[in-house]
Amino acid sequence: MRAVGTQQTFGPQSHLDLGRHAVSGYARYLGVSEADFLKSMAAPPSAADAAEGVIDLVTGKAPEGSRVYIVSGNGLQAAPA
Secondary structure, three states: OOOOOOOOOOOOOOOOHHHHHHHHHHHHHHOOOHHHHHHHOOOOOOHHHHHHHHHHHHOOOOOOOOOOEEEEOOEEEEOOO
16 A cells, blocks of 8 residues: 655645745745745746646656655656655
């Protein structure tokens, strides 16, 4: 049996207030503007990126050799060990 879970991700295109609140909170914590915080994210995930990542996980199309994955604007990737 294999269990699959996801971690909440956020990005500027979030359809939920959670994404906007997270961007605002992290920017405030780091002492930078929201625009600068977003620029620091190499490839923020969209809702579609997150959905495609979950679909890849449950259909067996995830990269092999990892149990932990990251979803970004670049797709699903194995997390560094």
